[in-house]
Amino acid sequence: MENRNKWLIAIFVFTLCLRLLLAFSVDNLTYDSYYNVRQVESIVDNGLPLFDDDLSYSGRDIRFLPFFDYFMAFFALFLPVLVVAKLIPNILVSLLVILAYFISFKITKNEISSLVSSLIVGILPILFQTNRFAIESLFLPLIFLSIYSFMNIDKKQYMYLYVASFLLLSITSSATILLILGFLIYIVLSFIEYKKVNRSEMELILFSVFFYTWMQFIFFKDVLINEGFNFIWQNIPNEIILNYLPRLSILEALVLVSIIPFVTGIYVVYQSLFKSKYKNTLLIISLSVSTTILVWLRVIEFTFSLAFFGVMLAILFSVFFKQILLYFKKTKFSKYQNHAIILTIIVLIPSAVIPSISYALDQDTPSDIDIEPFLWIEENVPKNSGITTNLKEGHLVTYFSQRRNFMDDEFSLIDDIEERFNELDVVYTSSFETQALKIFDKYQQNYIVLSEISKKDYNITALDYLSSNCFEQVYNNQATIYKIKCELKTND
Amino acid sequence: MKITKKILIEHFTRFDKIYLVLLFILVISSFLVQNSVFEDEKLLNSASYSHVINSQEISFSNLHYFPVFVFEKFLGDYFYFFPILIGILFLVLIYYFLSLTSKDKFFRFVFIGLIITTPATIYALTSLSIVIYFVMLIIFGFLMLNCDNKKVNYFSILPLIIATYFDFFSSIIVLIFVGVYFLIKRKKYEKMFSIIYFIVLFVIGILQVVINKQKFILNLVENQGIITNLISDLGAISGVSFFLLILSIVGFFSLYKKRKLLWLYLFVPYLFVGYYLNVNYLLYFSFVLIFLATHSICSLANRKWSLEGLSKITVWLIVLGIVFSTTTYLDSHEALPTSDNVKTLTWMGNNLKVEDRVFTQSDFVDIVKYYVKNDVILVQNDELYSKIYDSTYITDLFPVLEEENINIIYLPNKDELRDSEGLVFLLKNERFKMIYSSKNSEVWEFN
Numbered sequence: 053m054e055n056r057n058k059w060l061i062a063i064f065v066f067t068l069c070l071r072l073l074l075a076f077s078v079d080n081l082t083y084d085s086y087y088n089v090r091q092v093e094s095i096v097d098n099g100l101p102l103f104d105d106d107l108s109y110s111g112r113d114i115r116f117l118p119f120f121d122y123f124m125a126f127f128a129l130f131l132p133v134l135v136v137a138k139l140i141p142n143i144l145v146s147l148l149v150i151l152a153y154f155i156s157f158k159i160t161k162n163e164i165s166s167l168v169s170s171l172i173v174g175i176l177p178i179l180f181q182t183n184r185f186a187i188e189s190l191f192l193p194l195i196f197l198s199i200y201s202f203m204n205i206d207k208k209q210y211m212y213l214y215v216a217s218f219l220l221l222s223i224t225s226s227a228t229i230l231l232i233l234g235f236l237i238y239i240v241l242s243f244i245e246y247k248k249v250n251r252s253e254m255e256l257i258l259f260s261v262f263f264y265t266w267m268q269f270i271f272f273k274d275v276l277i278n279e280g281f282n283f284i285w286q287n288i289p290n291e292i293i294l295n296y297l298p299r300l301s302i303l304e305a306l307v308l309v310s311i312i313p314f315v316t317g318i319y320v321v322y323q324s325l326f327k328s329k330y331k332n333t334l335l336i337i338s339l340s341v342s343t344t345i346l347v348w349l350r351v352i353e354f355t356f357s358l359a360f361f362g363v364m365l366a367i368l369f370s371v372f373f374k375q376i377l378l379y380f381k382k383t384k385f386s387k388y389q390n391h392a393i394i395l396t397i398i399v400l401i402p403s404a405v406i407p408s409i410s411y412a413l414d415q416d417t418p419s420d421i422d423i424e425p426f427l428w429i430e431e432n433v434p435k436n437s438g439i440t441t442n443l444k445e446g447h448l449v450t451y452f453s454q455r456r457n458f459m460d461d462e463f464s465l466i467d468d469i470e471e472r473f474n475e476l477d478v479v480y481t482s483s484f485e486t487q488a489l490k491i492f493d494k495y496q497q498n499y500i501v502l503s504e505i506s507k508k509d510y511n512i513t514a515l516d517y518l519s520s521n522c523f524e525q526v527y528n529n530q531a532t533i534y535k536i537k538c539e540l541k542t543n544d
Numbered sequence: 545m546k547i548t549k550k551i552l553i554e555h556f557t558r559f560d561k562i563y564l565v566l567l568f569i570l571v572i573s574s575f576l577v578q579n580s581v582f583e584d585e586k587l588l589n590s591a592s593y594s595h596v597i598n599s600q601e602i603s604f605s606n607l608h609y610f611p612v613f614v615f616e617k618f619l620g621d622y623f624y625f626f627p628i629l630i631g632i633l634f635l636v637l638i639y640y641f642l643s644l645t646s647k648d649k650f651f652r653f654v655f656i657g658l659i660i661t662t663p664a665t666i667y668a669l670t671s672l673s674i675v676i677y678f679v680m681l682i683i684f685g686f687l688m689l690n691c692d693n694k695k696v697n698y699f700s701i702l703p704l705i706i707a708t709y710f711d712f713f714s715s716i717i718v719l720i721f722v723g724v725y726f727l728i729k730r731k732k733y734e735k736m737f738s739i740i741y742f743i744v745l746f747v748i749g750i751l752q753v754v755i756n757k758q759k760f761i762l763n764l765v766e767n768q769g770i771i772t773n774l775i776s777d778l779g780a781i782s783g784v785s786f787f788l789l790i791l792s793i794v795g796f797f798s799l800y801k802k803r804k805l806l807w808l809y810l811f812v813p814y815l816f817v818g819y820y821l822n823v824n825y826l827l828y829f830s831f832v833l834i835f836l837a838t839h840s841i842c843s844l845a846n847r848k849w850s851l852e853g854l855s856k857i858t859v860w861l862i863v864l865g866i867v868f869s870t871t872t873y874l875d876s877h878e879a880l881p882t883s884d885n886v887k888t889l890t891w892m893g894n895n896l897k898v899e900d901r902v903f904t905q906s907d908f909v910d911i912v913k914y915y916v917k918n919d920v921i922l923v924q925n926d927e928l929y930s931k932i933y934d935s936t937y938i939t940d941l942f943p944v945l946e947e948e949n950i951n952i953i954y955l956p957n958k959d960e961l962r963d964s965e966g967l968v969f970l971l972k973n974e975r976f977k978m979i980y981s982s983k984n985s986e987v988w989e990f991n
Contacts, residue, residue, distance in 0.1 A: 211851055251850040258794070258844070259854050262861040265786050269777065269868055277779040277876055280772045 056163045060153055060170065067174035068146040070405075074412040075138045075182035080423065082416050083444045084461055085137060085185035086451040088121060092133050095125035108446070109472075110438050110456040110496060113465055115275050117267075119223040120187045141189030142182055149174045151196040152363060156370035158203050159332045164393060165373035172313050172366040172400060177407035178359045183415050188356055191225045196363065198231060199339070203332050205252050218260055222267040227352050230360065232257075232264055234339035241334050275464055284351050287463040289473040292443075293350055310362065310404045316372035317365035333371060340364045418448065425501055425531040426452035432526070438497040440479060442506040449501075458495055480510040485517040489540040503531035549855070553845060557649035564639070564653070567660050571870065572631065575666055579879045584886040585624050588879040591824065592627065592672035593910040605756045608709040612672065631669035634676050635659065637683045644690060648842065655838040661866055662784050663776035663873040664830035670879070674762075675827040678714055681707040682721060689725070697733075701741060708749045713761045713818050715749035717828070720814075724807050761821045773823050776873050784830050785869030787862060788837045795836030798843060805839075808832070881911050885956050887982040889915035895980075896952065903932060903945075904954040912954060933967050941970055945990050953988040 081089065091101045101118050108114070127136045152173040156166035173179070179192075194217055201214035221228045235257045242249045249257075269276070275283050285293060321337050340361060347357040373396070380389050426448045429439060438456040439449045446460025458476055463469050475491045479500065482488050492500075500523075502515060515523075515534070522538035556563060579588060587593060596616060599609035615626050635656060642652040659665045668676050681703040688700030704722065708715040722745055726738040752758040776783035784792075796812065799805050815832050818825040841862065849855035881889065885908075893915045896902070904912050906929055928948065935941035945951075953976075955961070961968045970976075971988060980987040 211854070215854070255849055255851050255854055255858070259858045259861070261790060262787070262858055262865060265790060266861050266865050266868075269786070269865065269872075273777075273872060276777050277872070280778040281769065281775075283778070 056167070059167050060150060063153075063167065063171050063174050064146055064149045067149050068143060070175075070408075071142040071146060071180070071182050071412075072139070074180065074409065075142055078183050078413065078415060078417055079419050080183065080417045081134070081137055082181065082184045082186075083418060083447060085183070086447040087460065087462060088124070088185050088187075089133055089137055090447075090451050091118075091121040092124045092128050092136070095121055096128045096133070105450075107450040107454065107456050108462060109459055109466055113274075114462055115272055115464065117223050117225060117271055119220060120190050120225075123190060124185075137185035138183065141185055144189045144193050145179055146174070147193045148179070148196060148363060151193060151200055152367055155196065155200050155203065155336075156367050158200065159336070159367070160370050160374040162370070162374040162377070165370040165377065168373050168393070168396065168400070169366050169370035171397065172310060172369055172404065173363050175401065175404040175408055176310060176359075176362045176366060177307060177404060177411045178355065178362045180408040180412040181355075181415055182412045183417050187225050188359065191221065191227060192359065192363070194221045194224060195228070195231055195360070199335070202253070202256065203335065205250075205256060211252070211256070214256060215259070218263065222264050223271075226268060226272075227346075227356070228264055230339070230342055230346055230352065232261055233342035233345065234335070235260065237341050238335050238338035241338055242331075245334065247331060247334070278465060283464075284349075287466060287469050289463065289470050291473065292461075292463075307407045310366070310400075310407075312400060312403060313362070313365040313369040317368040320368040320371045323371075333368070336364055336367055416444075418445075421530045422503065422505070423448065423452055424529060425503065425527055425533055428527055429453035429455060429499070429501075429533065433499060437499055438495065440476070440492070440495075440497045440500040441503070442480070442509055443473075443476065444505060444509075445501065445503060456496075458497055477510070480506060480512060480515065483516040485519055485522060486540060488515075488517050489522065489536070489538055492536050493540050498536055499526070500534050500536065501531055502534070549845065549859075553650050556653050560649065560653040560656075561639075564635075564656050564660065567657060568632075568635065571660050571666060571874070572628070572669060575670055575874055575879075576628070578874065579670075580883045581624060581670070584883050585621065586881060586886050587624055587627060587671060589667070589671040590880060590907045590910055591674070593914040595672045595674065596623075597910055597913055606709075608677070608706050611677075627670055627672050630672070630676060630680075634669065634680050637680055637687070641683045641687055644687070650845070651838055651842050654841050655834065658788065658834045658838055658841075658866070659831075661870040662788060662830060662834055663780070663870070663877070664782040664784055664827055665834070666870075666873065667782035667877075667879075668827050673827060674710060675825070678707055678710055678717075679831065682718065686721070686725065697737075701744060704745055705748055708745065708752055709756075709758075711759055711762045712749065712753050713821075713825070715745075715752060715758075716814070719745055719749060720807075720811060728804060761818060761825070770820060773826060774819070774829075776877075777869055779876075781877065782826060782830075784833050785866060785873075787865035787869060788833060791837035791840045791862065792833040793836075795838070795840035795843075798840060799836070808836075812836075880907070881956070882985070884982040884985040885911070886915075888954070888956075888980055888985040888987055891980045891982075892916050892952075892954065892987060900952050901949045902952040902954055903928075903948075903950045905929065905933070905956060908954065908956050911956075933961075935967060935970060938970055938973055938975075941967070942975070951990050953990060955984075955986045955988065957984050958986055959984045 094100065094102045095118075101116075101121050102108075103115065104113055105111070124133075124136055124140060127140050131139070149170045153166045153170035156169040157163065160166060198214055198217040198221060201210040201217060204210035205214065218228075218231075221231070239249055239254075239257070272283065279287055320333065321340070343352070343357045343360050343364075346352045347354055377389065377393075380386060380392055385392075426445075429437075429449070430453045433439070433453070433455060436456070438458065439453060440458040441449055443459060443461060446457040449455055449457035450460065458479075459466075459472055466472065472495070475494075479488045479491050480502075491497075500515070507513060518534065522536065523534040524537055525532060526535045527533035576582065576588075580586075581588060587596070595609065595612055598606060599612035599616065602610055602613050612626075616623050619626055638659065639652065639656055642655065646652060660669075667673075685700045685702075685704040685707070688696050688703070691697060691700075704718050707718050719742070722742055726733060726742065730738070772778050773780050774783050775786060775789060777786050796808075799808055812832055815825070815829045819829040844855075844862075845859065847855075889912060892902075892912070896916055902912060902916065928944065931944050932941065932950075932953075935944070953967075953971075955968075958968060971978075975991050977989045977991065978986055979989045
C-alpha cells in the first residue's frame with residue numbers, strides 16, 4: 053500500500069511538472085481562454101460574472117454555469133489571474149491521474165495495472181492543452197470523481213461524495229448530460245445482460261436526472277424559451293458546428309488518445325460485452341457510448357469527447373493489463389514479470405509523451421506579437437469604439453483592448469447569429485466598399501483589424517475595398533488596423 | 545411530531561378537494577386574469593373561435609357542436625365563461641370517475657394536480673378544446689357503463705356515439721377504451737352485451753367515414769416541430785414540462801410490472817402518431833403522459849428508498865420542477881387574441897363595410913370572422929398568404945391584392961414581422977393607409 057502511494061504520488065508529480073513546464077514555456081493562453089479570464093476578473097472585482105456583457109457583440113446577455121469561474125476566482129484572490137489560469141487547470145487535470153488509479157483499482161483490484169493506467173492518463177496527449185483556461189479542466193476531474201463515488205455507492209460516505217460532486221458538476225457544465233446519458237445506457241445494458249441495477253444506483257440515477265434538469269432550468273430558462281430545442285447546440289452557426297465533427301483524421305485522433313490504450317480498450321469492450329461480466333466495466337463502456345452519441349449529435353465538442361474517451365480507454369487498459377499479468381504468471385516466463393512491466397512502460401511513454409509535448413507546443417495561442425495590436429487599441433482608440441476582428445480574436449478585443457467586438461465564440465442568445473457570422477465573412481472578403489460599410493454601420497463598428505490569422509483564415513492578403521476616403525490605416529506592424537471614417541446614408 | 549412521507553400522503557389525500565380547488569383557482573384564474581379574459585370578455589385561442597363559428601349551423605354531420613350552439617344562445621354576452629365552466633365540469637368528472645374506478649386516492653390527487661399544472665391542459669381548460677369535450681364524453685359514457693343499473697348501461701352508448709363524430713382517429717380511441725374496459729371487466733357484463741356494444745360503436749365509426757366523409761385525422765395545424773411543440777419549457781404554446789416528460793418516461797418503462805396496463809404500450813405510440821399528424825392532438829398525448837407521470841410519482845412516493853435522505857431531495861426536486869415550469873409558462877405565455885387585438889377587431893366589427901375584403905394571417909381568420917360579424921369576406925388561402933406576406937416588391941404585391949379585391953389588411957402583431965423586408969416594408973407605399981391601430985395591432989387600407 054505504501055509503495056503504491058509512493059508510485060502514485062510520483063506519477064502525479066511527474067505529470068504536474070511536465071504540464072507546468074509546458075504551460076509556462078508557451079506564450080499566453082489559448083484564444084478562447086480570455087473569455088473565462090474576463091469572467092474571473094469580473095468576479096474578483098464585483099463578485100458577479102458578466103451575465104450582462106457590454107463589450108461582447110457590442111453588448112449582450114449571456115447565460116452560463118458559473119462554478120468554474122467562481123472556483124478560479126477564489127485562487128485569483130491570492131494569485132494573479134493569468135498565473136491562476138495556467139496553474140490551477142493543470143493541477144486539476146493532473147488529479148485525473150489519482151482518480152484513474154482508484155477507478156481502475158475498483159475494477160481490477162490490481163495495483164500494478166491501475167498504476168499503469170494512471171500513468172497513461174498522466175501522459176495522454178489529448179489532455180495536453182496546458183494553456184487552455186476552460187471549464188473542461190474542472191469538469192473532467194469532477195466527472196471522474198462522480199463516477200468513482202457511484203461505483204462505491206454501497207458505502208454511505210461515497211453517496212454524499214457523489215451528491216456533492218454531482219452538484220458541482222451540474223453547476224460547472226451542461227456537458228454533465230454525458231453522465232446522465234451514460235447512466236441510462238448503463239441501465240439498458242444491464243437489462244440486456246440480465247444484471248440487476250441495485251436500488252441505490254437507481255435512486256442516485258433518478259436524483260441525478262431531476263437535479264440536472266432543475267439546474268439547467270434555473271440557469272437557462274431564458275435560453276430555453278428563446279432558442280427552443282436548438283438550445284442544445286448553443287446557437288452555434290452551422291458552419292462552425294461542423295467543427296464539432298472531427299476535423300482530425302482517424303490517425304490523428306488515435307495518436308491523441310494513444311494507440312495502445314485504444315486497441316486494448318476495444319478488446320476489453322468486446323470482452324466485457326460478450327464474455328466477462330464485470331459490472332463496473334459496463335458503466336465505463338456505457339459512458340463511452342454516451343460520449344459517442346453526444347459527439348454524433350454534435351452536442352459536445354469533439355476534442356473534449358476525445359479527452360473523456362481517452363481517460364476511459366486508459367482505465368479499460370488496466371483490465372487488459374491485469375489479464376496479461378495473470379496470463380504471464382501461468383507461463384514459464386513468470387519470473388520475468390517485472391521486466392515485462394518495465395518494457396510496457398518503456399513502450400508506452402514514448403508513444404504518448406512525444407505526441408503530448410508536440411500537442412502542447414502546437415496549442416492555438418496568440419503570440420505576444422499577435423496581442424500587440426490589441427494592447428495598442430486599448431491605449432489609442434476611443435472607449436466606446438467597436439472593433440471588427442475575425443471570430444477567434446473576438447475575446448482579445450474584449451480582454452486586452454477592452455472595447456466592443458463584432459463577435460466571438462459565445463453564441464448563445466444572439467439574434468440572427470448566422471447572418472452576423474456571414475456578414476463577418478463579407479467584411480473580410482468583399483470587394484465592395486458600400487457592402488462593407490453597410491455592415492460596419494449595422495453593427496456600429498469603428499475599426500477593423502487585419503491580422504495574419506485573418507489573412508490565413510479568409511485566404512486574403514489585403515482588404516479589397518479599402519479607399520483612402522473611408523479607411524485610414526492607424527496601425528501597421530504584424531497586423532494592420534484601419535479606422536472606418538464613412539457612414540452609409542440610406543434614404544428610408 | 546416528525547412529518548414523514550406517509551403522514552404527508554395521508555394529509556394530501558384527506559384534504560385533496562381543498563388543495564385541488566385552491567390549485568385550480570391559483571393556476572387557471574391567474575392565467576385568465578393575466579390574459580385579460582374577464583376584462584376583454586373574450587375567448588382564448590384561435591381554435592375556440594373556430595368551434596364557435598362551426599357551431600352556428602347544426603346539421604347531422606356536426607351534431608357534436610350542439611352544446612356549443614345551445615350555450616352560445618343561452619349565455620349570450622357571457623359566453624366567454626363557457627370554457628371555464630367546461631373546464632370545471634371536466635375536472636369534476638375526472639375526480640368522480642377516478643373515485644369510482646380507483647382505490648388509490650393519492651393517485652387521484654396527483655393526477656388531477658398534474659392536469660391543472662400542465663401547460664397543455666391549462667391551454668385547453670381555458671379555451672374551447674375539442675379534445676376536452678371528447679374526453680368528457682368518454683368519461684360520461686364510462687360512468688354510465690359502470691353503473692349497476694342495466695338501462696343506464698344501455699344508454700351509456702349515446703355519449704360514446706357522439707364521441708365518434710370528431711374523426712376516425714378519435715373513434716379508434718373510443719373503440720380501444722371500450723375493448724380494454726370489457727376485457728378487464730369481463731365478469732361484470734354479459735358476453736353478448738359487450739360484443740354488441742362494441743360492434744355498434746365500430747359500425748358507427750365506419751359509417752362516419754363512409755357517410756359523413758370523416759377524415760382519419762382533423763388536419764387543423766401541421767406539426768412542424770415534434771419536440772419543440774411537445775415541451776412547454778422550450779417555448780411551445782402548450783405542451784408538457786420537461787419534468788413531466790421525464791416522469792412519464794420513467795412511468796412508461798415501469799409499466800411492465802402492471803399487467804392491466806400493458807395495453808398502454810400500444811396506445812402511447814398510437815397517440816404519438818396522432819400528435820405527429822396534428823399538433824392539436826398533443827392534448828390526447830399529454831393526458832397519457834400525465835397518467836404515466838402520475839404512475840411514476842406514486843411509485844417513487846410509495847417506494848422504500850435505500851437512500852432515504854435522497855428520496856426527500858428527489859421528491860422536492862420533482863415538485864419544484866413542476867411548479868417552476870408551470871409558473872414560467874404562466875409568466876411567459878400570451879394567449880391570442882391580445883387586448884390590442886380585441887380593440888382593433890371590435891373597431892373592425894363596427895366600421896368595416898359589407899363590401900370590404902379582409903386579408904389576415906391564417907391563425908387569425910376565425911378570430912376575425914367572429915368579431916367582424918357582417919358579411920365581410922375573408923381571404924383564406926395558404927398560397928396567397930405567403931405571396932402577400934413575403935412580397936418584397938410592389939410589382940408582385942399589388943397585382944395579387946387587386947386580383948383578389950383585397951382592400952383591408954389586418955396585422956395582428958406587426959412586431960413579429962421583420963421591419964426591413966416583405967409586407968411591412970411595402971406598407972410604406974402611398975397606396976396603403978393605416979386606418980386603425982392599437983399598439984402593434986394594425987388595420988391597413990389598400991386603395
